[in-house]
Amino acid sequence: MNKINELETELINWNKKLRIYPFDARNYIHRGMTYFKLGRIIESLKDYNKAEELNPQLTPYLWQRGLSYYYLGKYAQGARQFEIDLSVNSQDVEETIWHFLCIAQLEGIKEAQKCLLPVKYDPRPVMRKIYQLFAGNFSPEIFLSSSQTSNIRDTFYTHLYLGLFYEAHRGEIPILEVGKSIPSNVEKSRFHITEAIKYKLDDYMWYLARVHQQLRQAKVG
Incomplete structure (x- = not known):
């Protein structure tokens, strides 16, 4: 079975679980991740938003939503998500790099480097x-x-x-080199x-x- 078929099967299973447990926020996150893996970014964002609606305490842990924002061109929302994420995960370089990438799309590289958030120590x-x-x-x-x-x-x-x-x-x-x-x-x-x-x-x-x-x-x- 190839990866696409595996993901389609995974999606069917999450759909079944959500029919049984429609108010389980974490199941929406898992299904959102499956949607993203399949390239269905809009559906992934809807599931992450639903998870937050069901449990607002999850907001600083929804790094996956920040990635969906980026690929949907919602860079301001993505930057805000990663900034919030760092409030609970200050050792993760990836959070600050994705914040950088969102700012670079909005305001350019120089501004993104100015806004590069500090990271305590990524292991x-x-x-x-x-x-x-x-x-x-x-x-x-x-x-x-x-x-x-x-x-x-x-x-x-x-x-x-x-x-x-x-x-x-x-x-x-x-910078072009002569003859190259x-x-x-x-x-x-x-x-x-x-x-x-x-x-x-x-x-x-x-x-x-x-x-x-x-x-x-x-x-x-």
């Missing part, structure tokens, strides 16, 4: 390096060379966030997202990479 070394990349303390080349590892998960995250980094910087004009063609940041973004997808993980962010690729290809097409 994952690769995430600490990713933070330095987005803070402007590492060049993409130095970041990539310093992140070479046999750890598949770390390699996946290296390529995912490099792809997202280049997407955020897509408006910048690359340099890929645009859009092309670099596509390359690294494609590389990330090769490392098939049972991880929500792996599905995000696949959804990202599908949405960006559809936009170009």
Whole structure:
């Protein structure tokens, strides 16, 4: 059974559970995650909103909703979600990077770097390096060379966030060398997202990479 079929089966199961337990907020979150993995972003957002309606205490834990906001182009709402998330999870680099990505879409890279929220200490070394990349303390080349590892998960995250980094910087004009063609940041973004997808993980962010690729290809097409 391929991943799409598995997700469709997963969706059927969550639908069954919600018919039995229609007021279980966490079941809406789980179904929303399945919708997102299937690329059904609007449905995912509706489920996250329903979960919050049923249990407002979940609001600072709805990081998944922030990702749905991003891919729906609702960048202000996404930035606000990630800012709230950091109030209960101040060690997570990913929360502040996604806040950065939302601000970059709204106001540009310089403003996003000014608004880069502090992170106390993410225990994952690769995430600490990713933070330095987005803070402007590492060049993409130095970041990539310093992140070479046999750890598949770390390699996946290296390529995912490099792809997202280049997407955020897509408006910048690359410096051209005489007699040499340099890929645009859009092309670099596509390359690294494609590389990330090769490392098939049972991880929500792996599905995000696949959804990202599908949405960006559809936009170009």
